[in-house]
Amino acid sequence: MIYGLRPILEAIENQRDISKIYFLKDGNGVLFNQLKHAAKKAGVGTSFVPEEKLYKLTKENHQGAVAVLSPISYANLEEVLEATDLTENPMFLLLDGVTDVGNYGAIIRTAECTGVKAVVVSEKGSAPINAVVVKTSAGAVFNLPICKVNHLKDAIFLMQAYGIKTVGASEKADNSIYDTDLNTPLALIMGSEDRGINPSTLKTLDKTFNLPMMGKIASLNVSVACGAMLYEAVRQRQD
The missing domain is CATH 3.40.1280.10 (SPOUT methyltransferase, trefoil knot domain)
Structure with a gap:
């Protein structure tokens, strides 16, 4: 997993295989919305969850987003x-x-x-x-x-x-x-x-x-x- 708005955005821009991004249900802000748009454009699956779910995934400062990286590379x-x-x-x-x-x-x-x-x-x-x-x-x-x-x-x-x-x-x-x-x-x-x-x-x-x-x-x-x-x-x- 990776967490934080900027690291996840960088992962998308570098075409890392991301299985899913968990967003804070009530999250907002310029970078937050930029990441949502990038995820949608890249076709990454997303889920909007309460903060408790994010803290179950990581205890770190997630900034309202946690991404699960895929252990495989998807084929065309x-x-x-x-x-x-x-x-x-x-x-x-x-x-x-x-x-x-x-x-x-x-x-x-x-x-x-x-x-x-x-x-x-x-x-x-x-x-x-x-x-x-x-x-x-x-x-x-x-x-x-x-x-x-x-x-x-x-x-x-x-x-x-x-x-x-x-x-x-x-x-x-x-x-x-x-x-x-x-x-x-x-x-x-x-x-x-x-x-x-x-x-x-x-x-x-x-x-x-x-x-x-x-x-x-x-x-x-x-x-x-x-x-x-x-x-x-x-x-x-x-x-």
Whole structure:
């Protein structure tokens, strides 16, 4: 972490990878507003919190802002796609608003184990990559390209332009994942823990399917659901 208005501003201007900036909810002033503007322009995720939260992050004089530096360097999605051989039926994973760091780390770990080429997240509304994510991913964050985009729909449209099939789970879908062809260049979209895939995002996908539910509980933890889907794609590639 780094704290203080000027140091954080310098970090942005020097293009350091910042996961998130926590701002004092009622903060104000010329430099404070300059930093807010710079963060927005750079696409850095922000959160406005009470002072107690800032002092939990650091006991130092934070001046109303604390930034969490990312332990990784984010990859460029277009560069990743350009370097990928689509004849090998690659898989990509897009996360639509996964905010729990434990789930995030577990998903990255499974993605790395199943041969996913890259994980894609949006600038806002996603969990930061912090020490918890690194630990729960078992270090997989260092082995797998992670790309940040302004809007997830942009990534979906880009992948479709490359001929990559975009798919996601929906309880309203008529067909099961087990009746869906996943043995193709594939981008799997996973939704947030509470609402699933955003309805407007769901409409952009090439295909939706459901995961059969046999018990009384109607949903799975997002990291468990992600594992089930990725391994079904792996199974189909081995048939």
